[in-house]
Amino acid sequence: MLFEYFIFGVAAFVMTGAQCEMTEVFAEAGSQAVLPCKCSSSYSYSPSIIWTKVNSGTVWRKQKSGLQHWGSSWYPKGLQRARCPHSQFERGDCSLEINNVREEDGGVYSCKVESGHKVTENVISLRIIKVSVSQSVAIWGTEVSVSCKVTPWPYGAGVQWMLNSSPFVPLTGIPSVEGVVKERATEKLTGNWTCMVGYKGKQGRASATLTVKGIIQPSKDNTKVYAAVGSEVTLPCVFSSGLIPSSSAWEKLKPGSGFNKPAPGRLPASFSPSSPSTQPSLDNxxxxxxxxxxxxxxxxxxxxxxxxxxxxxxQLVVAKIESSITSKKKGSMALICKLTDTSEVTDYEWVHVVYDNNGTQSFESIQKGKTLSISKVSEENRGEWTCRFSGKEGILGNVTYQVQLMSGLSGQKSSSLSHNTAAVVGLSILLVVLLLILVQMYKNHQRRKRIFQYPALETIVHTTSNEREERERNREKK
Incomplete structure (x- = not known):
């Protein structure tokens, strides 16, 4: 490489009045490369321009007569891969445009402009950058590599990787070696990879896309799902399009088990997979x-x-509301919003849910804090109280508690009194009825007692009655 620069330098200075400039140009493979070449716009007549590449001969040249010529490798099947737009000559621009650059186009180029006895020469080093991945679509957990190749490689150049417009920090902690990144495929590696090369004050870049397929929902491990006690909740597990997993399964991990080797536990009784394992699906x-x-x-x-x-x-985080009576005399109580994991919770908010006669729902009495104190339980603050808990990205979930008017709380003295009055009235009526029944039974008893004191009289009365009945039966027969 140094020898090539030396040859061009010597050739330029041997010529009388020669001027030589050396320029670094970076271009991404497949794009258009523009090799700069300045020429004077004050020529009295048309100059001759020749573009050459070291070890490859002529790329393009224009004679003073205006006749143009292309090298055989630059004019395949009548297609001009390299050209100098004539419209730029008047501006003193004799730059060469190369379309759809390839790795083999990298190298040293020379632009020589001759007008009379004045010769101007520019030397340009074209470096082609190409980013490639070992597999454009990688399966989560497999090894994947992303490499940055520069042709010719600029020794001493600095290489920096960007992933989705942000500097890439190796997950393994091992920096890239000679522009190659090797990692285990995870969702964090998905996106646009850009290799940025800096050399002698110039910078070039090239990009490639890497797609990692696996479980896309939830998008990251140890995602928290929030649910209230007694509610129904879905634990998401959705695979990438085109991936139909086999032997899909669910497990509950025992508390305290490590992340590397978690110990499986027993699933809850209400646990239910969305689809049978005999029917493979993206959604598990x-x-x-x-x-x-x-x-x-x-x-x-x-x-x-x-x-x-x-x-x-x-991770399933369960929420519930615990209540406690703080004062029976004053009729006050406290509601406490409890979660099994509060690591992501930054704020608690209490909302009183009110329904009108038409069943329309409205919200009142918004308060902050994990604990809600109700100083007086009455008709105004009975009903549903909802605790909303939020994190940095918004509301995480909510849980509801139904406040009822109970004995011993505010407003219950009058209620208790009315209940006692009704009970006393009921007992009084029952006692009166029982007393009347006893009096009647006593009267009947006394009447029988008086009759039993005269047995002869009772016999006469009974005999007379029987004879009367006998005479009436005989009269009817006649």
Missing amino acids: SASLREVGFEDEGRYRCSGIVEGQRLTRNI
Whole structure:
């Protein structure tokens, strides 16, 4: 390379009045490269221009007569891959445009402009940058490499990687060697990779896209899903389009088990996969029909794709509201919003849900804080109280509690009194009825007692009555 520069330098200075400039140009493979060449716009007649590449001969030349000529490799099948636009000559611009540059186009070029006895020569080093990935579509967990190739390579150049317009920090902590990044494929590697090369004050760049397929929902491991006690919740597990996992399964991980080798536990009774394992599907989500506070913890979804087991851990965070009576005399109580994991919670908000006669829902009494104190439980503040908990990215979830008017709380003294009055009236009526029944039974008893004191009289009365009945029967027969 140094020898080539030396040859061009010597050739330029041997000529009388020669001027020589050396320029670095970077171009991405497949793009258009512009090799600069300044020429004077004050020529009295048309100059001759010749573009050559070291070890490859003529690229393009124009004689003073205006006749043009292309090198055989630059005019394949009548297509002009290299040209100098005539419209730029009047501006003193004799730059060469090369379309759809290839790696083999990299090298040293010379632009020589001759007008009379004045010769101007520019030397340009064209370097082609190409970014390639070992597999454009990688499966999560497999090894993938992204390489940056520069032809010819500028020794001493600085290389920096950008991923989705942000500086890339190696996940393994090992920096790239000679422009090559090697990592285990994860969702963090998905996107546009850009290699930026800096050399002698010039900078070039090239890009390539890497797609990592696997479990796309949730997009990252240990995603938290929030649910209220008694509600139904879905644990998402969706694979990338085109990936149909086999042997898909769900497990609940035991508390305290490590992330590298988590120990499986028992799934809740209300746990239900969305689709049977006998019917492979992209969507392997599962649901809990009725969440219990004890159902909190980590769950793992897994499936085999192309011989690689893909997994995703999901943490279920359960919320509930606990109530306590702070003062029976004053009729006050406290509601506490409790979650099994508060690491992402930054704010609590209490909302009173009110319904009118038409069933329309409205919200009142918005308060902040994890604990809600109700100083007086009355008709105004009874009903639904909802605790909303939020994080940095917005509302995470909510849980609702129903406040009822209970004995011993505010407003219950009058209620208790009315209940006691009704009970006393009822007992009084019952006692009066029982007393009347006893009096009647006593009268009947006394009457029988008086009759039994004269048995002879009772016999006479009974005999007379029988004889009367006998005479009436005989009269009817006649």
